[in-house]
Amino acid sequence: GEDVEQSLFLSVREGDSSVINCTYTDSSSTYLYWYKQEPGAGLQLLTYIFSNMDMKQDQRLTVLLNKKDKHLSLRIADTQTGDSAIYFCAEGRRSQGNLIFGKGTKLSVKP
C-alpha cells in the first residue's frame, strides 16, 4: 500500500473549516509537511511539524499530529475560495533525505 495516504477530495463551503487528513507508516519520520499546489503552479510549503509536537498553529492553519496512530491533519479555518488547491502531506524520514508524498487531497471551496 501507500506509504502516505490521503483522501482524494474534500468539498466545503466558504467560511467553513476544512480538515484534511493524512496517515503515514514510518514511525521514524521526524518532520511532517503540508504543501499546497494551485492549478498550474508549483508546490508551496504551507507548514510543517516536528514529530515531538502534538500541535502547531499558524494563523488560519492548525496542524495536529497523533504519533501513536501515525495520523496528521491540517485544519484551515474560515476557508476561502483562494484556498482551493491540492494539498499534499509529506513525511521526512531520518533515514533518507527525500520526502515521501501522499497523492494529494483536492480541496474545492464553494461560495
Place this chain on the structure above:
Amino acid sequence: DSGVTQTPKHLITATGQRVTLRCSPRSGDLSVYWYQQSLDQGLQFLIQYYNGEERAKGNILERFSAQQFPDLHSELNLSSLELGDSALYFCASSPTEGREETQYFGPGTRLLVL
C-alpha cells in the same frame, strides 16, 4: 517565491528525443532533489545531489540522468523519451544533505511528449 528556479517552464517534444531540464537552488542550498509528478504515480522522488555528488536515488529510469555543477545548479537529462514520460518535473533544494531539512520547490517544468 521559494527562491528555486527551473527552466524551461514548458517543453513539448517527440518520442525518442532527448531533453534537459535545469534547476537553480536557493542561494546557499547545497542539495538539489528531482521529483516527477504524474497523474497515475503522484509525486515520485527521482534523485538527489549534494554538493556536486549523487546522494540518493529513487525511482529514476536508466534513460534519465542528472548532474550538479560546481555552481550548484543541476540538470536532469531525459533521453529516448516515451509518451509516459509526460509529467511535471520538480526540483527542490535544502541547505545541506537533506535529512530532517525542509525542502523548497521550484515552479516545475511541464514536459509533454507527443
